[in-house]
Every structure is written in structure tokens, then in C-alpha cells.
Amino acid sequence: MSMAPLFLIFPAVAAVLAALIPSNRWRPWLLPVAGTLHAALTGVALVRPEPLSPTAWLALDPLGKVILLVVSLLFLCCSYYAAGYLRSRSEQPNRVFCICLLFFLSTASLVAWSRHLGLMWVAVEGLTLVTAPLIFFNHTQQSIEATWKYMVVGSVGIALALLGTFFLAYSAQHAGHGASLMVSDLLQHAPALSKPWLHAAFVLLLVGYGTKMGLAPMHTWKPDAYGEAPCVVGALLSGGVTSCAFLALLRAYHISVAAGEVAYVCRLLLFMGLLSMATASLFMVGQRDMKRMLAYSSVEHMGILVLGLGLGAPALFGTLLHVVNNGLTKGVLFLSAGNIHRAYHSKSTEQVSGAMQRVPLSGTLFFLGFLAITGSPPFGPFISEFLILNGAFRSGRMVVGALFLVLLLIVFIGMGATVLKIVQGRPSIAARKTSYRDTVLSGAPILALLVLVLLIGVILPAPLAALINDAVRYLEGQP
């Protein structure tokens, strides 16, 4: 008996409970419970893997495991944070918020579990739908606008992804094997797939799921959505949703590589990756809004992921490791930014300064998160980014490696200017008066995430390494 249904059902049940609980005060506590339970389930699923049956729609292959791990860890920390956050926002009714968060959990798990591309598409679309109300939480004009853009651009992208999925199915059908969207079938018949359909399908999937990931130039919804959503939502979007979309892209990549199309695919991926990094760096320099800056940083890291994928074999390990690092570090950044935002009632560098004095813990964590995400040793992202760079040189792509470094530098400059403006200096009088103080609930989850990131950087835990190594081997088509 597969434990997949559990992953999907119990959050849904929790959601129903959340709908039933009348009290605005106690409802949020469902989130930590669900988060902890989910983490525990994930732990079980990872340590006691079930045999991967080719016919099962819901099964956990190595790639799915990595993503599931990221989502589960991130949600765990975010759920505790959210409990504290919602308590401080008691004036705002949070029923819909909690329900959507819980459905987010189940849909995200569905993405990780599904071995059927159609089902996966449904799940990703579902993810889009449940996150829309989350962005809308504050009910301000800006949040409406952000949600609108998120829905329109996101829906267009997801529609293209569906078309791409169909193309993929048709390429199998054209090859004479019945049109199937089971990953295992597609992998099995990969060499026979009709190339033109495969290429077209990959382009469509790249653009479609790329929109969800927020690759340039489909990233346009990102700064608005991240900027207006509550920070906990921003963390889940930039760490969870993007990872799920990336998993979808990984599947497409996997099939194309199995079909021997590695050259074509890598070209596109490299192009998109560099484009995204460049775009992010363009908009990050002189950015005044800290949340928008984080959004662009997310764009940049999606670019890094795609770039790493495009570098092929030598960089795969680094890339998959970077999925984990990026997810967790983004959590650190968004959650601490949220605390700073609450302390200053503003997210613009004109008002925010001296965070290290005003909210010492959050300010420090924010700065450390910045150092981590820009790849300073000994944090995790350093390892993964360095491995990707290594891959660039090992696959003989000097120019790509050089561009990678230059773009990293520009991003560092752009991001650093904003971050330092925020953490250094003296807080304004108005900022000193606000009620917010760092509490256990608002600080500990961030600290936990940072410790995880540091752990990956210092002692890349053997289980994680093994997990990712399995995933790499799986992508390489080796048993």
C-alpha cells in the first residue's frame, strides 16, 4: 500500500478542519501540526522507499524525493512562522488563508509524487490556484493588482505547459507506441520519440513551466506577487512553487536527454539561464524595495538552476543541490524580511535602516541570508554554485563560466547595496516606536532554516548527498 494518498489526503482533511474551526485565534495552530506531520511522513517516505513500480501514477522517484524534501522542510518552518504571524494579524480573517496553505501542501506533494505528466500539470495548475488567495491576503489595491497579474501571466504559462504536455504525448503516439504520459513509458520509448514534436514540446514546457518558475522574460509577475504577498507566502512561492515547477522541467529534460536530444535541450537551457540571470541583475541594481529585490534574486537563482541543467552531466549534482539550498535560503531571507517589514511598517530602503539595531536577530539573519544566497563559504549555496561553476569549466564552456561569475558579481553588488542600506545605520524614530519585537515564533524557524543551510555547507549530510546522487544517476538513466 503506497503512502501517497496519505500525503494528499491528510492536508485536505486539515483544510476541512480549518474551514470548520470558527476561532480566528486557534485555527492557525493547525498549520504547525500539519507541517510537522507532513515532515514526519516525508521522513518515513525517504528512509523507507517503496519499489518504483513503472505503472503507478503516484510514486516517489529520486527527483520527486529531492523536491518533496525541500517543500516539506520549508513548509515545516513556514508553518510555525505563520502561526505567529497570523496571531499578530488577528484583525485579518484567516480562514481562507489557512485552507489555501493546507491545500498548497497537498498539491505540492502531489506534484512531487505524480509520475504522470498530465496529473503533474493538474497539480501545478492547482498550486497556482491555491496560491492566488494567499497573495491576496492583505486585500489592498496593490495585492489585488498583484494577484491579477499572477493569475493572468501564470494561467497563460500553464496553458502553454498543457499544450507542451499534449505535444509530448503526441510525439509518443507518432512514434507508434500509444500516446502515454506516464514518465516511465516515455523514458522507455524515448529514443523512438518523434524529434520535431519532442523539440516543440520541450520549448512549450520550458516556456510554460518557466513561467511558473519565473524565468526571464516570463518573470514579470514575480516582483509584484512577492512584493505584495505576506512574506511567509513569498517564502513558499520562491522556495516551494518554483521547485515544483522546476521538477516538471526536470521531467521534460530527463525525457529529452533519454531521447538523445541533450545538445538541443542544453542550448535552450543555457540561453534561458543566462538570460534570467542577466535580467535579474539588471533590475536588482538600485532596487529600493527589499521584497522586490528578493523576487529578482529568486529569478536569478532560477536562472542558475536552468543554467546548471544546461551544463549537463558535470553540473547536475550542483544543480540539484542548489534546488535544496535555494529553497531553504529563500525561506531565511523572506521570513526575516517579513519581520523587518513588520518592525518598520515599510519595505522600502527610504524608511528601513538600522535593522541590526531595531530587530537584532532578524536583521542579522537577513544579512547572513544575503551572504548565504550570494555564495559565501561556508554556507550551502557556495557549494552548489561552486560545483556549477566547476561544471561549466569541466564541460569546456569557458565563456559561460566567465559570464556566470560576472553576473554573480553584478547581482552581489545590486543586492548588497540594498541589504546593507537595510541592516546598517540607525533606525528612524518612527521605526523605534512600532510594536513589533523578535519573538521565538518569529525567530526560531528562520534560525532553523539558516542552520540547515549552514549544515549543508559545512557537512553535506551523507543521506542528502546520497539522495541527490541517486537523483543524478536517475537523470543519467543509470539504475
Next chain:
Amino acid sequence: MSNFFNPILVVVLLLNLFVLGTSRITSVIRGVAIQGALIGMLPLLLPGHVSRGAFLMAVLTIVLKGVVIPVMMNRALRDVEIKREVEPVIGFQASVILGALGAVWALLFAGRLPLTEAHADSLVVPASLATVLTGFILLITRFKALTQVMGYLVLENGVFIFGMLLVQAMPLVVEMGALLDLFVAVFVICIIVNHINRAFSTLDTRQLASLKE
């Protein structure tokens, strides 16, 4: 492929041009509704006996795309007493010409993609691509939020048309899921449209440009 297949697709193509050309939101809604209903019929016309699943799909599609969504749209339209003009970025003729060009490109492009014997000479691929492009054009060149929703629907229709090539491949659950997702998406968008109207007292998306660099 049945003989009714291609004619319907031709009608769908014509409807694209109509939707691009008309200046009244109501007629846009009507056009899209008809298009949706037509596309909903397609599974019934597929060769071989019609499975129960396919039948169910068809009915659901027709009901949703042909009836429910248009009604929702019209209600929204009524709630927000806006003037009925579509307010395009570019003129209607221009949009129509663009649409036509899109159709031509779709034909050429589809020509490059090899089809199985079964679908050798069907218009499915060009029709779906052309419809997708129409959706894009609507989304890009119209300012009213509602018309953009229409554009999204047209785009979805295009994707749906392509689905005809592999109904037997797509399991029912997935089809249903896709349809459900589409519906919920439109529903959510409608809610947002209402909120927009309440917050901004207009549906002109040009008002929704406060978030920018």
C-alpha cells in the same frame, strides 16, 4: 477522422477572426461561448464508438464553456456597468489581420510537424495553434479585464482542440482535472475582476499599473 471534423475547425477559425473583429464585449462573450460549445462537440465526432467517458467530457465541456462561463461573464459585465466597447490597443482591422497572419503561420508551422496516418489531413494542429495565437492577441491588445479573460478562454480552447488528437491517450481523470482547473481558474479570475471593480471602480487594466520598476 470524420467529415464533420474539419468544417467545425474552420468555423472555429472564423470565430477567432470574429472575436478579434467585434467591438462589443457581449458579442465577444457570445463568440467564445459558441466556440467552446463547438469544441465540446468534437469528441463526439471522433471515429469509433463514443466511450462513456468521452460523452461525459463532451457534455461537461459544452455545459461549462457554452453555458456556465458565459453566464458568469455576463453577470460580471452587468455588475460592473461599464461601457461596452472593447478598447483595443490596436484597431479591430489590425487585430483581424494579425489573427489571419497568425492562422497562416499556424498552417505553415503545422506543416513542419509530421502527423500520423490517422490525422494525416486534419486541420487540428493549425486550428489549435491559430486559436492559441488568437488568445494571445486578445490578451495583448485589449485593455478591459473581462476581454482578457476571454482571451485566456480562447487560448484554452486552442489547447483543448489539440487534445482531440489524443483523447484515447488522455485518461478521463486528467481531462476532468484539466477542465476543473480551467473552470476554477476562470472562477477565481472573475472574483478578482469583481474585487478590481470594487477597489478601482473600473475594469480598465491600465489602472492596474501601480506596481512597476
Next chain:
Amino acid sequence: MLETLIHIAVLLLLPPLLPGVIAKTKAWFAGRTGPSVFQPYYDIVKCLQRSWVLSETTTWIFWAGPIITLAATLLAGLMVPLGRAAAPIAFTGDLILFAYLFALARFFTTSAALDTGSAFEGMGAAREVTFGCLSEPALFFAFMVLAKISGTLSLTPMLHAPATAFAAGITAPLMLILIGLFIVLLAETCRVPVDDPNTHLELTMIHEAMILDHSGPLYGIILYGSAMKMLVLGSMVLQVLLAFLPEREMLRGPLFLVLLVLLAVVIGIVESVMARLKMLHVPYLLISALLFCSFAFILLIR
């Protein structure tokens, strides 16, 4: 051993004679009888007997300056060969120590000047260090030429080499560094056209301006030290000059001291026939010295 004793004796006793000779020469040119050539001796002795007067702003640097300067000059003097004899101190790399001892002297002279907090002594100190920056590279270029010619890095062989080199036909570089070194000599010993030792207007002084506040024994030490500096640098120039003279071997004997006096006469003549340059033009003179020496080296290695 005897040579060393003679060297030290000359180094200690002869210096005050040179300024005396210069003054006498200038007097002749001006048609005066002028003071005796031994006047500097009398001055120094008289100064040394005077009592001390110190400015209130000054610290130990004020009086340590002249003394350290004298000591440094003395030590440098032990490295330059007088005549045929080798210098008492000669080792690989002594040329650098030689140059840097003068730098040490400059450091302390100027610091002592600034210690008084007087505008004019600051002015003098500023000029001194400025011109030092230009004369030192010139000196080192000359050393490089001599080192290249002699193939050694010690002053004694370096300064004895030009004779043989001249015989070997290396004339142009020698000529150039001779001119260069002579200019450096004038600048370092504060003679016209760089500086006018007996001007009356502080604004136009360099060396004299720095020592306005030193009086009595300190002033005596300063006079003695600068005279010794002239002797040391002069004998260096003379060694190069000898290369151009006939019977140079004979001249390396006791006659060397006579030549030193003659050199003083030459300086006196220069002082009498030239006027002091405008302060802003002095750098050009020194830079030209630098160019002469560098050309010499380039000629040599081309």
C-alpha cells in the same frame, strides 16, 4: 692601517677649509680681499664655546638633529676613498648605505627645522626634502653606471674604475655622470645656483632657513657637518673627474687633497659667475642632472 688613520684625519680636519676657499675665491672675484681661508675654523670653534639658547616649542629632536646629521655624514665619509687608498669601510652594497646615511641626515635636519614651529624653517625643510627627491635618483643612476663599469657593488672599486674605463674608451657615460654628479654636489651642499648660503632674505633660503634657530654649539656642529658633506661628495666627484686627467695615478697621491681645494675654487667660481635660480626652476636643473645620469646608464647597456 696608516691609510685609515690618514683618511680619518683628513676627514676630520680638512672640511672647514673648503668653505673658506670658496669664500676667498668669491671675494677675489668681487675684488675684495675677503676673510682668511681658515675663517670657518675660527667660526666653528667660537660657536662651540657659546652657551645654548633653545626655542620654547622645541623638543629633543631639535638638538638631536644636528648631532645625528654629523654622525651620519662622518660614517658616510668613511666609505668614500680619498685618492688611491681604499676607503676604511668597503663592502658589497656600501653605496646604498652611503646614500641612505645622507637621507638619514636630511630626515633629522628637516625634522629639527620643523620642531621650531616657525614658518620659515618649515619652508626651508619643505624645499630641502623636495629637492632631495630629485637628486637622490640621479645619484643612484650615477652609482648604477659606476657599478656597471666596475662590475662591483662597493664604492672603493667603483670610484677607482673610471680611470681604467676611460682608458678602455667608455668616455661619454663618464662625461654625463660627471656633470650629473657635479650638479648633485651643488644641490646637496646648498650652493648657487640652487641655494645661496649667504643670502639675507629668509624667503629665498633653503639650508640656511632650516637652521635659523640653531645657535651656539649646535650651529657650529651644523657648519662642520655641512663642510664635511661637501668634502665627501666633492671627493666622490673628483674620483670620477680624475679619469679625464693625465698622470691620474700620480694625482691619486697627496696631490688629491690639492685637487679637492681646486674643486672648491671651481665651486667658488661657479658661485661668482652665476646667480641663484628661481626656486621654481631648481627642479628643472635637478631633473636635467637625473636625465644626464640616466642617459649615461642607457648608453652603457645599449
Next chain:
Amino acid sequence: MFLILILLAVAVAALSGLPGILLRRSDDGGERISAISMVCAACVGLVGAAGGLLGYGGKPLALVWPAVGGGSVGLDALSAFFLVPVFLIGGLGAVYGLGYWPHCRHPVSGRRLRFFWGMLVAGMALLVVARHAMIFLLGWEIMALSAFFLVTAEGHRIASRQAGWIYLISTHVSVLALFALFAIWRHVTGSFAMTPVAPQTLGQGVTALCMVLVLVGFGLKAGVMPLHFWLPGAHANAPSHVSAIMSGVVIKTGVYGMIRWSALLPDVPVAWGALILLLGALSGVLGVLFALGQHDFKRLLAYHSVENIGIILMGFGVALLGRAMNRPEWVTLGFGACLLHVWNHSLFKPLLFFCAGAVMQVTGTRQMDRLGGLAKRMPWTAAAFFVGAVAICGLPPLNGFVSEWLLYLGLLKGAVGTAGGALAALVGVPTLALIGALALACFVKVMGTVFLGAPRTQSAADAREVSRLELVPMAVLVAGCALIGVFPSAVAFALDAATGCWLQSTGATAIPVAQTVPLGVISLLALLLLACVAGIFWRMRIKEVVTAARRSLSWDCGYARPDARMQYTAGSFARTLVLIFRGVLRPADHPPQVTKLFPVPTRAYSHVDDAVLDRVLMPAGRKVEEGFAWFHRFHRGLTQHYVLYVLVILLILMCTLFPFKNLFAFVFDRRGGGTSVCSSAGKQTLAPPGAPRAQMPYTYMATLSPGNQAAHRNHGRPFTERAGTPALPTAYA
């Protein structure tokens, strides 16, 4: 096994600041704990370093960084040599900090400062003993970041924030350069181990590439002239003991990096030696010139660090030339000069910064023209500064002279020897002479304006001597300067050991310094000089006469009561020189504005801005930012545009389905050709079958397990070969 001691010291230093952080804010016990443990760490570390210099370093230890699957540390003479200043200044600075940055006056910033001080020392020690590129990088980054926190200790001051920001950028650039360097190193040698490659294994291309990255990465940290831009600001705005360790030790890690990596690359061509010599000469002259133009006490000292790094690099350049042209004598002298100057500079520069800090502490200003007459009020500080000034000007009988002497001899031996050497000397010797003379001018200026003459402001007049906690470290450093200056032969063994260690990879053996030059004579003459001075003092019975001397006013051309404002200022003292070199310095003059009929009092001033930062980087940065802002027009908030972008990128990517050469066929022959076209498009760039698979296990194993070197070896080929046969087709590459 002295390596253990070093690691122990690293651990102690790293943890020294922690108690202070954990203790309550009101509790000032933290500063004592950290100071004491820093001193202990310093003693242990110095013992360990001494052991290393004497050759008891022992075999490298495995210090595994699990995440990168490897890592080792070792202690050879070269490392030990650079460890000495690290621990010496680390300890002394901690003591100085007790008096200069006491907990009572800086309760918040003080705790952070002491913590990062320990981290800084630990990081530097770690990177110096690292034998694995990643460990090196770890230590490097710890050092860089803690230095950033130290520089911004006074984060409330805008200037220090600005300086810290510029420093952070520059250090990040250098880190990225090192990323590239290590990735390439890993790629050509197959491992991160910092072990020398055998001669003639790397192609010229790779060596050149590595050297470029070395120059950028380490040159930035060392502050070589064009890359020095971060240095003056950072050193001027940091707390003084931080400035001391930064310019005394931190920038030396850049030098260490260059030396270490040049040791790993045995066949560095002659051109690089020449280039480094030129760079050294450049930063030497320009550094001291810009120092001349400064009015800010600490900025001036910072520019002198640039100058001294220049001298060090000149020595290094001579050594490289000697190694490439196989002239052991030049290697001995050049490398000896380089190393000895590293030590010397890390003695007298911290000394000078300590003095500057003391002056700042009592007068509260860094502007030299607001000081004066401090020698009377803080005699010990003044004396210490005096010694430091004599030393940094390279004057006998102090240590600065010895290293410059060695360098001169190295260059002159070249001049006497070959034509190439003569060219090197043509550049080097006069430059060095000029540097010496200019440095002299500069420090006479500082002495004169800050310590001599009459106080120019009340704050200077009220100055008092600082506490013993600050004087003792100065005294130690003074002793060090004097010791090396008078008995250079005492340190010769260290130079020989380090030189031999540097030459190992080439297999050549070093000649001992003592055999090349008469070090003994130097100490003899130094003693003689001191004897002369002492003799004259004694002969004149100096004490009595000075005490008995009559006091009067300074002669000021007849003014009855000269005024402190009439003194020569720092600006006017250096004016002539600045004007002579105005072509480089471009002084900005602000002449007095005489407006009305009866002019109001006015002031004239002039300042020299940095050539790189203020004239190139800042304007360029602004331009770039404007350029970036231009792109904001593509993000105007209209959903329509956003959807358009999606469509556009979709169409562009669709074009890749049909290579352009086939567009013609694409338009005209409708059916049939399609498949062939596309599949051929697919085939054209098909990967060599199985290429990725072949590399996959390597991806993981190589990065995560130190084992299977065999797998690496087949990648130990230089790029020139590799780039031709990439595992994947080099699209967009």
C-alpha cells in the same frame, strides 16, 4: 608536530570573542577574557610558527571539510613565516584594543569587534596553513567577512559604511576570481590539493590564465596600485587597531597567495616577473605620491601601505625573474627582500597606526592640520612614531633599511650581470630611490605637522599621554624594528628556510642570504652609527647643557609673538612636490574667495582624490546604474506587455526548431522535408554517445570523496587540449 599548536591557536583565537558576546551587555569581563585568550593564542601560535621556521612543521594533516570532501593543512617554512605577523599583531592589537576600544565606552560595537577580531586572526592563520584550495577559500572568506564587520564597527558613520561597502565589493570580486582560479586548478590538476605541479605539465595558456586570476584575486586584497581603491577608505575609517592589523597583516595574505600559487606553478615565464616588478614599481611610486597629497592622518598611512606592497612586489618580481632565468642570487636577494619587507612592514605599519590611534583618541581628529606640538604632550607616542617613521622611510639603522638594501642589491646585481637584469635595474633602482626620498618627505611632513611645532587647536593643546595598555604594544613593535635593523643576521635563517620552500617545486636550491651579502657588516655599522651619536652626546654632556639652556621664542623673521597658525601646514609642506607631480595627482584647489570691498575672513584648501576610485570607478558605476535604469521601461506594470513577452520568447524559441539555413525550405516545400530537416537539425549537434554518462560518477565522487584520484587524472590535461573536445557541444560557449 608544531602544526597542532597552530591549530590550537586558531581555535582559541576563533572562540576568544564568544564569551563577550554571550555575557550581559553591562558585564565588561568579556574584553579581558578575549584579550587574555588572544594573547595566549598569539604565544602558542608564535611558538608553533617558530617551530615551522626551524623545520619541525611535520607532515600535513587531514582537516576534512566534509561538504567538499577533502581538505588538509600543513606547516612549512613559508606558512610559518607569514604566521608570525598574524599572531604577533593579533595579540598586540587585542591588548591595544583594551585601552583603545574599551567596553565601557563601546558596549555594543565593542563586543562585536572583539568577536570578529578573533575570527579575523583565526581565518588568516587557517588560510596560511591551508593545503587544500577549499580550506584556503574558507579561511579567506572568514577573514574577508570579519574584516568587513571590523571596518564597519562604527556603522552609524556614513563614511565608514561607504568604506565598508566598497571593501565588500572588492573582496567579493577577489573571491570570485579565486572561484575561477580554483575551478580551473581543479580542472587541470584533477584535485583541489595545493601541491605543486611538475614543470612543463601545464600549457603556457593555462599558466597565463592562472596568473591573471592570481593577480586579480590576490592583487585586490594586497592593494596593488590599480586595484588599491578600497584600501585608503577602509583603513582610514576602521578603528585604529583594526587599521593596524588590516594594513599590517591582512593585505599580506594577498602577497602570501601570490607567493604560494607561484610556488605551485613552477614554470612561470619571465614576462610575469617583469610585469610584477613593473606593477610593484607603479604602486610604490603612486602610493607614496598619493600619500603626500593627504591631510587625513590615517588615509596617508593607508596609502603608504600601497607603497610598501609595491616594494614587496618588486622584490617578488626580481625573485620570479631570477627563478625563470635561473639566477639563484637574484632569487635569494629578491625573495629575501620581499619576505623581510613583509615582516618589517607588519612591524612598523601597525606601530604607526597604533600611534595614529592614540593621537585620535586624545585629540578626536584625524586632520593633521588641526594637530601639532604633540611630542611635548605625549612624548612616548611621539618617540614610537618617530622610530616607526625612520623605519618606514628605510633609513639606517632600522629594519626598513635592511629589506630595501637587499632589494637594491638584487636589482644592482642584475644590472652588473645581464642585459635583462640591467633593464630590470633601470626600472627598479631609481624608482626605489624616488620612493625612499618621497616617503622621507611624507613622514617629515607628518612628524612636523602632528608631533612637532606648536599645537594648532585647543584639543591638541590639551592632549595627554595614553594608557600603558596602548604604549606597551608600541614598545614591543619598536623593539622589533630595532632588533631586525641592528641584527639582520638574526632573521636570515627564516628567510633562507622560506626561500628554499618556495623553490621546492622547481627543484632548485637557494643560496643562504648570509653568503650573498655581508649582513654582519650592517649590524656593525649600525652599532658604529649609534656609538658615534652616543659619543657626541657624551662629549657634549648633553643633559646638563640642555637643562641649563636659555629658552626663547622661535625666530619668525622678527615677529614679536609667532602664532601657531603661522606654521607650515601639511598641505603647504607637500605643495611643491604635489605640483611637480600634478600630472598624476590632479590636486583639486579651492582658492580663497575674496568678494567684498572689505573681504571677510576666508580659507583656501586643496585635496587629492583617489585616481581609481574617485575618477574612474565611481563615475563608471553611476553610468552603469543609469544604463540599467533604462531597462526599467520594460517593466511598466501593464499585463498586456507581460503576456507579449511570453509570446515573443515562445516564438523566438520556436525558431530554434528550424535552423535558419532551412527557412527557405521551411517556407516553400510544404510537406515531406520536415521530418528530415528537424531530425537532421537534431543530429547535427548530437552529443557523443554516452559522453555524459561517462562523466557522471565523476561529478559526484570527485566533489564528495577525496578518493579515486585515478578518475581525476584523465582530466589533468590543460585546456588547450580540453576545450577542443568538450564533453557536450559548446553551444553559446
